[in-house]
Amino acid sequence: MKQVYLVRHCKAAGQEPDAPLTEAGVRQAEALADFFSGRAVDVILSSPFERAYRSIAPLADRLAVDIVMDDRLTERILSGSNHADWREMLRLTYEDPDLHYEGGESSNAAMSRAASVVSEALNSGRNNMVVVSHGNLISLLLKHFDNRIGFKEWEAMSNPDVFQLTFSSEDKPSIRRIWED
Template identity: 40%
Template sequence: MIYLLRHCKATGQEYNAELTSEGKESSIKLIPILSKLNIHEIHSSPMTRAIDTVSPFAEKNNIHINTTEVLQERILSLDAIPDWKSHLEKTFLDFDYKLENAESSNEALKRIFTFVKSLDNDKNHLIVSHGNLLTLLINKYDKNFEFIESLKMENPDFFKLDLINEKVERLNISK
């Protein structure tokens, strides 16, 4: 089984953005929830907010965190853009749309999907990543989960991906 975890609330979108105090509290509250899942491997974005989200669980359960840039947030733009939501929406309407020096939805989806398909089916995996990238993966299995749903995702948010039955479901997290 593959579990998908969007990072806890962070101070920003920068690579080294840390968790807020609320985000740190949420990461501690995740320990008993994740401990019930018999996680064998943790795979995380190398971005600080993702690692800090899963570190308390990993430390308590003595599980190594495998970081990979494959799981870092999708690059919508290298520059700050004030109307980023309209561009993000365009990437869901046209999976080949992208700004200069950015990544299309198809490119980002291929990146995470190739990674997910490479995982050992006999183990339970926890993937810790970011809202936009996870939305693209979830959308592959649930076409109703698109732009609007990505904006409704919480920090943290939690899903179970069943590759055998090709379905994904949102799991409740008590905050």
């Protein structure tokens, strides 16, 4: 059996790639490291955005495991410009996964790049992987494995959040949210 732990980053000071964790986010990162104590971790893959890799750095330090940065785990860009109604725009992309706005990425495109990371990790010979990313991308990755997941599940996610995907075969995993606020 293989385990993939999908981790949404801790609370951050913003959405920019270099946005740091807040003070609360730094404490949450330590809590994540505590949460994973006693769990086997063979590899840590992370978005290169600061809020993602800083969220998992305490665990990596404790385990003496390198964090492998992967650009495919960056957050999905909804649109090339800001919109007051971005939440409604996002909701529509769950209903129509090919919908993309100017300067943005469709749900299917984002889902595909995230799924390729997990597929490669599953084929790497490792059994216990931590994948750190962002809320929208993680919800789309979960949707890749269970089409019932959508906007409502994205809205319910916390910072941080952890989902355990258990693969007994290479196809569809069992999915459980294991983080408790």
